[in-house]
Structures are given as C-alpha cells and as structure tokens.
Amino acid sequence: MPLNPAVANRSTGVVPPGRPGGFELALLDRGADVLQTTAPLARFDVYVVGFHCVKGEPDLQMEAHHFCKVVNADMLQCVLFDGNTRDANLIGIEYIVSEALYGTLPEEERAAWHPHNHEVFSGELVAPGLPVAIETELMGHLVNSYGKTWHTWHSTAMGEHPAQPLPLGDPMLMWSFNREGEVDEALRRDRNAAMHTDPEPRKASRAKYLDRAHPQQGVGTMRDAFSGTSPTPGVVDAQDGRP
Known part of the structure; x- marks a missing residue:
C-alpha cells in the first residue's frame, strides 16, 4: 500500500545481518510477484502509530507502526x-476487538x-496522513476496544536496552499506557516531531x-509501575473505579 506523500518516512529499526539476496533469489522474488497471490495482505490498509511497553516492564517501550485490516465492525x-x-x-501482531467481543472472552484470557x-x-495513537477530522472518526471506532499484542522482535533500542539485530527469545506480551506521562517523553517527542503528530488538536x-x-479492565494493571503521571479524561479502571 503506497503511503500518502504527506506522511513522513519513519525508518527506526536495525538492518538485519545477512548476505545480499543474489541473482537467483531476485528472480524468485520477481516470479512470486507475477504468479503468486497476495490476497490476504490486500486489505491491511488502515495505518496507525502508537506506543507499546512490555507488560510488567515499564522501561521497555517502543514505537509501533500498525497496518490493520478491518475484519468487521468488532x-x-x-x-x-x-x-x-x-x-x-516486521516486529509483531495485534488483534483488536470491540468491548462486546471482549466480553465473550474467558476470564483467564482477558489478562x-x-x-x-x-x-x-x-x-498518542495517530493515523498519519489523515486530516484530523477523518482520523477522529476512525478513533471513535476504537473507544472501549481492547488489543492483544505480541512483539517478536525488539529491533529498536528501548531505554538502556540496545536494539536486537535478530528476533531473539520468546514473543513478549505488550501492554498499553493508561495515564498521561507513562510514555517516555523522549520517545513521544521524537515521534511527534518526526511525523508531525501533535497530540493536542487530537485530544x-x-x-x-x-x-x-x-470503565475498562486493565487500566490499573501497571499503574504503580510509573511515577509522576496524571489521569487521562475518559480512562477509568473497571475493577477499582480509579483512573
């Protein structure tokens, strides 16, 4: 999917080690372009950028570029x-479900x-290239939704943790930020400056x-892992009623 020319390029990850593809592999790639289907990828045309942290690890934060397919309204x-x-x-996957579908999940799965x-x-979640008014309509569909996110490769530096040259170790379950000030300010500022994604008009x-x-489940899961934060309007934990 070609990006809107107004969208700033954002190249942030490591270059994996390895030899150039070579003549034979180039021919195979060209043949695949002509002869094989890419139908499952055709509808991954919703582009949003946000921030994730590893669940239970507040310092392990990264910027994530999501290319999403709308399966249905839920x-x-x-x-x-x-x-x-x-x-x-490619660093991971995320499934996003509505509040209604989340309510059908087994209790142990919801964690x-x-x-x-x-x-x-x-x-903080933005759709680069869309006018704010259209982006706002998109975000309206995400109110009260939930995501299940696994990262398989931390290809960018996270605080004092260097970028991994290859996808190492087990997939890591990621979590959302739920209060103002939880996202590392340098990470947030860098993305907003590079991609022209000022959060204020979006708010x-x-x-x-x-x-x-x-109120949503999981808002308070990592509340005590951060300091110096403040509540976000509209964000309340369903279990304890606290922001």
Whole structure:
C-alpha cells in the first residue's frame, strides 16, 4: 500500500545481518510477484502509530507502526513494523476487538488484552496522513476496544536496552499506557516531531467521544509501575473505579 506523500518516512529499526539476496533469489522474488497471490495482505490498509511497553516492564517501550485490516465492525487484525519504509522490520501482531467481543472472552484470557481508551483520548495513537477530522472518526471506532499484542522482535533500542539485530527469545506480551506521562517523553517527542503528530488538536477533537467511554479492565494493571503521571479524561479502571 503506497503511503500518502504527506506522511513522513519513519525508518527506526536495525538492518538485519545477512548476505545480499543474489541473482537467483531476485528472480524468485520477481516470479512470486507475477504468479503468486497476495490476497490476504490486500486489505491491511488502515495505518496507525502508537506506543507499546512490555507488560510488567515499564522501561521497555517502543514505537509501533500498525497496518490493520478491518475484519468487521468488532474486529481488526494488525501486522506491526518498526517503521513505514520499504525496509521496515516486521516486529509483531495485534488483534483488536470491540468491548462486546471482549466480553465473550474467558476470564483467564482477558489478562492478555489491554485497554485502548487512553491511546484514543490522549492523542498518542495517530493515523498519519489523515486530516484530523477523518482520523477522529476512525478513533471513535476504537473507544472501549481492547488489543492483544505480541512483539517478536525488539529491533529498536528501548531505554538502556540496545536494539536486537535478530528476533531473539520468546514473543513478549505488550501492554498499553493508561495515564498521561507513562510514555517516555523522549520517545513521544521524537515521534511527534518526526511525523508531525501533535497530540493536542487530537485530544480536543476526540473529546466529543468522552460520553461514550466506559470503565475498562486493565487500566490499573501497571499503574504503580510509573511515577509522576496524571489521569487521562475518559480512562477509568473497571475493577477499582480509579483512573
């Protein structure tokens, strides 16, 4: 999917080690382009950028570029990259479900699904290239939704942790941020400056959905792991009633 020319390029990950593809592999790739189907990838045309942290590890934070397919009114499927250029690395997957589908999950399964209201109402989740008014309509569909995200490769540096040259170890369950000030300010500032994604007009535009916001499970899961944070309007934990 070609990006809107107005969308800033964002190439953030490592270049994996390895030899150039070579003549034979290039021919195979060209043959695949002509003869094989890419139908399952055709509808991954919703592009949003947000921030994730490893569940239980507040310092392990990274920027994630989501390319999503709208399955139906209650589910999206997303493939995650560390940038939006042709050489971006595939780093994980995310499934997004509505509040209604989340309610059908077994109780023990729900612990793997993070809430999304902070990402919406803080303005931290963005859809680069869309006018704010259209982006706001998209975000309205994510109010009260939940995501299950696995990262298989931490290809960008996270705080003091260097980028991994290859996808090492087990997949890691990621979590959402749920209060203002939880995202590392340098990470947040860098993305916003590079991609021209000022959160303030987004907050103001999305405030019209505040009356739709319901308390969500998981808002307080990592609350005590951060300091110096403040509540986000519309974000309340369903279990203890606290922001």
